[in-house]
Amino acid sequence: MTAPRFEAVLFDCDGVLVDSEPIVNRVLLGMLQELDWVDTPLTREAIDHHFTGCTIRDVMTAWAAERGHALPADWMERFLERRNAALAAELLAVDGIHDTVAALHAGHQGRIACASGADRFKVEMQLRQVGLLRWFEGRVFSGHEMPASKPEPHVYLAAAAHLGVAPERCLVIEDSAVGARAGLAAGATVWGYCPQGHGRAFAGLPVQQVFSHMGALPGLLKA
Template sequence: MRYDLVIFDNDGVLVDSEPISNTLLAGYLTELGHPTSYEESVRDYMGSAMHRIHELVEERSGQRLPVDFDEVFHARVFAAFQAELEAVVGAAEVLKQLAAAGVPYCVASSGSHERIRVGHRKTGLDAWFRDEIVFSAEDVGRGKPSPDLFLHAASRMGVAPERCVVVEDSRLGVQAALAAGMDVYGFTAMTPEEKLAGAAGFFRRMDELPTILGL
């Protein structure tokens, strides 16, 4: 099937940010008295918007995170991005092929617009993303697994949900895409297939994606 729109998740799909951000998140939560391992951070928070972190911590501990939690966490993440962040291998080549084939694409991320832009500038992927094709959970209020973000992106791009395909690497993202009525393919470089149940297919290297998309 040739799709009318390819929607990319950002963290872990376009930029190799998940190891960095989950290491920092686990460390910060532990500092604040909520012991969290890297593996637990990946399991519970990978692919989620910031509000989910607050909700889960309060649900489990009965305590609210500090009011400046997001600000402090993002400052640490952005500093680490500037030092360490790289694009996912092959991501720029896939975007180049999509552009050459005239296939519309966009990014729909649980991260903030600032986080998306910081990562894209550091990795050079900003060359492939105009502001009008960058969508964040900030735009809709509810992040993944709610379908709101993907439906918002499809609407803004003028494409029916059933003509969209989503590229995801998180359980929450796959759930959101399915809830939106979209096909979704699971990127398994970091996430095992069994964690991405419901995806139409799986791929481990980004250079496999063009074949899946029929380019």
């Protein structure tokens, strides 16, 4: 049997395993429009640009400070409630991911992990909802539990260490520049998932390969 190109595969969650970002960003846009201190028109494209791959708490805190306001004390709690309700009602897995995760789990002797910048509750809730959690049970890592989240490398380093694999022998699958920088900083090889196919999110980064459908990943690893 031919040895795998990589000893472990580390997946981001949002936008890679589950198609959550349009749902969360829609909720976020609505709640931002309710804030009196948001003084410029916001679009879904602007939300995608500012928040994809980043922690919402960090971005919101920075935005509030820039505008000389304090984020309302209950804003994050209300956001999380609305976010979770919308995800529970609408979330779907990324197309092709179920067969891909099963194949990679078998081909790498279980050495796959989910390394997300999101909070653990959200990550595990989403994976459970779309039927993916069984492949990642005990191998879910949250940036909220690290000294710093993405683009710092801690969450990927923690996942690699747990699997007993050197970061240099890990493949990271990411859909954002923030996440790609985290994987690269960890010393892993990064491939970019971009369903639109253009890969502009990774411009200027040494992302080795960009692909547009999750069903293609097992074949790419064998090539």
